[in-house]
Every structure is written in C-alpha cells, then in structure tokens.
Amino acid sequence: MALIVQKYGGTSVGSVERIRAVADKIIESRKQGHQVVVVVSAMSGETDRLLKLARDLAPQPDSREVDVLLSTGEQVTIALLSIALQAKGYPSVSFTGAQVHILTDSAFNKARIIDIDAARVQKALHEGKVVVIAGFQGIDSDGNITTLGRGGSDTTAVAMAAALKATECAIYTDVDGVYTADPRIVPDARRLDRLSYEEMLEMASLGSKVLQIRSVEFANKYKVPVRVLSSFKEGAGTLITDEDEKMEQALISGIAHNRDEAKLTIVGVPDRPGVAYSILGPVAEANIEVDMIVQNVSAEGMTDFTFTVHRNDYDTALKILEKTSEKIGARGVTGDKKIAKLSIVGVGMRSHAGIASKMFKALADEGINIQMISTSEIKVSVVVDEKYLELGVRILHSAFGLDKHGFIEN
C-alpha cells in the first residue's frame, strides 16, 4: 500500500462533470489499495472572476484581502470533490490550507511554505478517508490567509508529499507528460519517461509551463518523486526524480522555448564599477524580474548592457531605463519585444564538450542569427528573432536526434 499525493488543476475540476471524473480517478487509486491525498486548484475561471470583482472596486486591491478572496476558489473545489467522492461511496474529508496548518511567510499573493503539520491528514488517512486539500493557500504565523501565487497548487502538492513522505506526487494536468519539445511545434516530439529535477527546473524556467518552478525546487530539495500526467488521457506520464546513471546516456533531454520575453539594451554605458547595479537596481525596485543578462567586454571605456524581462513588464522597464540612461550618461536605450528564447537542456551536457557549438552551428546553417547567449551547467539558451521560434525548435530537436531515440530507452 502506497501513499500517493495527487494534484488536479483548474481545468481538471472545471465543472461538476469533471469533478466527478476526478473522483473516479481517485477511486481507481483507492481500489489499487493506495492511500490518497488530493490537492486541488480553483475551478477554471474562478480565480479570474474573483480578481475582476476586486479590481472593479480598486485598481490595486490590498494584497492581504486579495488572498482572503482568492482562497475561496480552492475551498469550493475541496468541498465539491469531497461530496463527489462520498456520493460514490468513498469516505472523504476536505481541509483548507489553514486547517492543515500550511504555514507560510507573510508575503501575500506569493507566500512561501515554511512548514506543514501533517498530523491531521495522517489521522484522516488512518480512518480510511481520502483527504482533499485546498492547494495554493496557507496561513502566516498571525493566522492571516496567504496564497502562493499562480500555479501554487503544484507546490502545495509537492510540499504535502514531502511532509507525508508520500511514495509519489502525481500532478494531473492537461498534457500527458513532459516532451522533448512542444508537440504543437515539433510533431515528432516524444514524451519523456523520466527527467531529473535539474532538467525539469531548466525546462520550467525556460517556459515549459507543465509545472510551477517552485514545486520542482521543493521536490528536488526533499527528493519527492513527481509524476506529470494527464487528467483526460491514460498513460504513465513523465516521472521527475533524482538523476541516475541511466540518465547520463542522453546528451540533451529536450528543447525548450519561450516567447514571453522582451529584451532591453542600454547602449554606450560608461564602463565603471557599480554601473550594473545602477541599471538593474531601479528595475528590481519596480518588482520586475530580469531573466538573461549580457554585458560584453567594453571598447573605448564604453559598454552595452542587455537584459530580458517579461513582455508585460517591457513598457515599465523601458521608462525606468530611459531615466537611468540620462542619469548615468549612457548614449541611449533600445529594445525589442519580438524575440524568442530557444534552449537545449540535459544533464548529459555536463560531461560532453561541444554541445553549445553544435547548437550554434545548427542555427547558423539555417541562417538564424543569435542575438544573445546564456548558459548554465545543464542548458544553453539563445535569443533569436521571434519569427525563427518554430523553425529553431525543429532544427534543434532534429540536430540532437531527439526525434530518433529517447533519453531513456523504453
């Protein structure tokens, strides 16, 4: 008998019919003899509906009250799912984040989990119940309701699995696993059977929206095996675990892409100590997250400084940079929203030279100009013109043989 944490997202519980289908999936696991803890999101559309009400009242509603408001979304789902399970003859009990003491810091709208008291969940499991827990929410040490930010239910599920020492955390979503590339772009992309935490982290941070990045960090920290699978289709999905020897066989596990970013360059910056901070400081203060940062060696005491931000933050960042440019005596500011980021990810590249150059050559052969480059131990990312996104992904997918053999052989 295994203890399994299952997480169902908003689309999977988007209607009474779908909630019934989720109940059936849970019952399948119960019939196999497993104990099941379920973490659910708000019904799809609900969070947006609630946010709209708040924004009709105030352009920037108080973040504490927004969390009080939004946390009702998951609370509705846990009650309904629990009712559905009971209607099918399976004992069940629901808990809000507060009821199972999902203790977080007090950063409303983007709180981080500090601790979970698993005792109440364990007691209910021992009573033979399916335990249904509200994702996305917790309480701070003063008893205020907090939320973990969009996609936070994944983090709740993984944290709950860690606290309960669960066998596996199954994340049910609208895709049936992690692919070597986006199947909408690369028709012969293959589903990966297995992936390391680090690879999944890179994939997630590079725009594969399968899992929230913090949930993967959490899983990695507590070594919780996470399985991504479909709510709607049968299949074993993709298992995300610690690296093992088998994984070393593959160079590259997948091609990630991202078209949500925009780049900004401040040109002709006097190259003196502290200049990077004076450029990025005001951006960070405006709560704008910066992704890639490139600064090349200077020529004649001047340098260009480029970074990427989310497209939604482009206009704000541009205004900030223009002020900064004047202040530090730079020549000016340029920017481009029409960019795409292409990345190759794989633990195998650690021990293999020449991966990056193979990537650059494949792109060059097709005449795709590389605007920026950034690398980590297990990924190489390039920024190209947005129009090359699909072509670039396909070229890289084929250049690294991802269409031919898997990174784990079945």
Place this chain on the structure above:
Amino acid sequence: MALIVQKYGGTSVGSVERIRAVADKIIESRKQGHQVVVVVSAMSGETDRLLKLARDLAPQPDSREVDVLLSTGEQVTIALLSIALQAKGYPSVSFTGAQVHILTDSAFNKARIIDIDAARVQKALHEGKVVVIAGFQGIDSDGNITTLGRGGSDTTAVAMAAALKATECAIYTDVDGVYTADPRIVPDARRLDRLSYEEMLEMASLGSKVLQIRSVEFANKYKVPVRVLSSFKEGAGTLITDEDEKMEQALISGIAHNRDEAKLTIVGVPDRPGVAYSILGPVAEANIEVDMIVQNVSAEGMTDFTFTVHRNDYDTALKILEKTSEKIGARGVTGDKKIAKLSIVGVGMRSHAGIASKMFKALADEGINIQMISTSEIKVSVVVDEKYLELGVRILHSAFGLDKHGFIEN
C-alpha cells in the same frame, strides 16, 4: 465615541456597486467618530449557486462539506468590502469566522455559537481599522468549519455586539424597520419606533422575516440593543430593546401572519397516556419542526390531535402520520396545506383581559372561521383558511387601532 456593529445582508452586498454603497454607509459612521465592526452575508444568489453545485454531485451532500462550501460566500464579501473601504481611504481588515474564533457546536448547517474571542477584533479597532467579519460561519472545537443556518449572519452580528459590549447592533436589511403589519397587506401599517425583545421574538417566530429568531434570543440574553433599518433608505428604523414602562401603554404592537404552514390531524386516536409522544416522536425523528399543537378533550375515549408543520415538510409528515395512525389504531389522517396563521403580539396584553376575545369577535364579524387557536403570554395566534389571510390581517390591524396611534408615541 460609540462602538457599533453593523450587519448587511445578501441583497445589500449583492453587487460591486452595492458593496461600494455599503462602504459609504460605514464611512458615514466613522466620520461621526464611531468605531465600526461590520458583519456581512454572502452576495445574494451566491449561497444558492453553491448549493446547486453540491446538489448536482449528491442529492444529500455531506453536511460538513456543505459548510466548507457555503462559508466561502461570506469570505468573498468580507474581502471585497474591505477592499472597497481601503479604496475610499479607510483602513480595514477582514476576518473569517475561524480567524476571530467564533466557536460553535458541531451541528453542521445549523451550528450554535458557544463563544467568541473578541481580542483580535479589539486589537484591529484600536489600530483605527474598520473590522469586517464573515457572518453565518464559525468553527467547532476540532477546527471544522460550521455554519449557523440561513439568516445566521444576524446571530453573528448580535453575538459579536455582545462579545464587544457594543453600543448598538444595527441590522441593515431591505425593509426600513418592523411594522405593525406587513405593509403589502395593510397599506396604513406604521413602522414601530421601538419594540421589546419578547415582542420581536413572537413577531419573528410568527413569520415576520425581518430578523432571524436566534439573533433576537441572543440579543435578549445579552441585552444588546438591536436596530433594524434599511440599507437603501434613510431613517432611524426600529429599535429592539428591553421592555420599559412606556411600552406598557400599548396593548398590541403588531399583527403577524404566516402562510408557510400546513396542518395535519390524526383523528379518532385512542386517548391513552403516551399517545402524543407516539404521534410526534416519529415526526421529530425526521427532523420536521412542529409549530402549533392542539389536542382537545376526548369524547368516548377518542380524541383528535392536530399540529402544524412547514408546508415543505407536509408530504413527509403525512406519510409518517399514516404509518403512525395504523400502528396506534387511529381512525385516519387528514390535512390541509391551504391555511394561514394570524397573530396579535404585544407585551400589553399581559395586564389586559379580553384581548383574545376581541380578536375572535373581529374575525367572527367578518365570517372568518377559526380552525385552531394557540396562545402565549404576549401573543394569540389563530389558524384560518388561507383565503382569509389578507382580510384577517387588515381587520385585526384596524380592530386594535394600529392604524391610528403607535405603540410608542413619537
């Protein structure tokens, strides 16, 4: 500086616009220098929407989970109202029932308040904040979410006023006070300026749906002055307080009516000890509330036993009675859904004889046949054919001079 608890029902907070209007009303009180604690219901329609979802999943959804579900309704309102107040520049904080420890018993769907920890509310008041509290909900000693049943927000407001030793509990509703009779039936019905707890209790239990009966009991127990007034119209409303000498001047304070009941009679019952219990026991077991009970003296060892229930419970009660009739050897069961209850209420009748006979005469003069009679210290109720409801109310209103002078002179 007074401390005032204000309660706004579902219609008063039924839309973003109305929530803004409620915020303005609260701000008016703040500007007068008062501390304000606000208790709110779910936005109108929300409770029914949620219940429908639950009933789509199970005909009789688990009562614990229904409370988890329904309590989200008020939680949405507290957040939105708090956001609205802040948008208008007034510091505010919202609390769920759990957050201010509204401790109840574990009778889900109809829990009773045991205790309230006012400390957190007081702290927020001292910080100069308007405190917005979710009505209708609490937690039991195991931390389960409970609800107080329909109209429970009134009880929350009165209990909160008692716990905080508030100057007054103002219940904002869609009527502008308590009337001598239903103004839709009696056009010259007058708004009462003042009413005793006991009178309000009788009015409420007799179908005047202005206040939930338990909230009046609570107010009476803790001597909380309650004011019923309109969310939409200006006016001082009706103040419900302890009886005083002035009140003694009036005989009758109002005419109440109720068309929600049905009567059932079990005829030819062998008149032996325990027969009343054997009839009402099974009805009570089915959770059907019985209102009036009449059993007349027996003739030839046989008696007839009549009682009234809510019309919704009529069919169930009828089936139960038919079984009972067979079991105890009664002659049979009859019933009537088309009845109306008319009542006269007033503390004055305690010290005045002849009130009941005046009532019976007024009805007889118009040829209205009385089917059942029941009395208490401060009310007399009769059951008549439903078709006489409006006529009966108007006759009694005029017979007791309620159209002419008030029970408190202005």
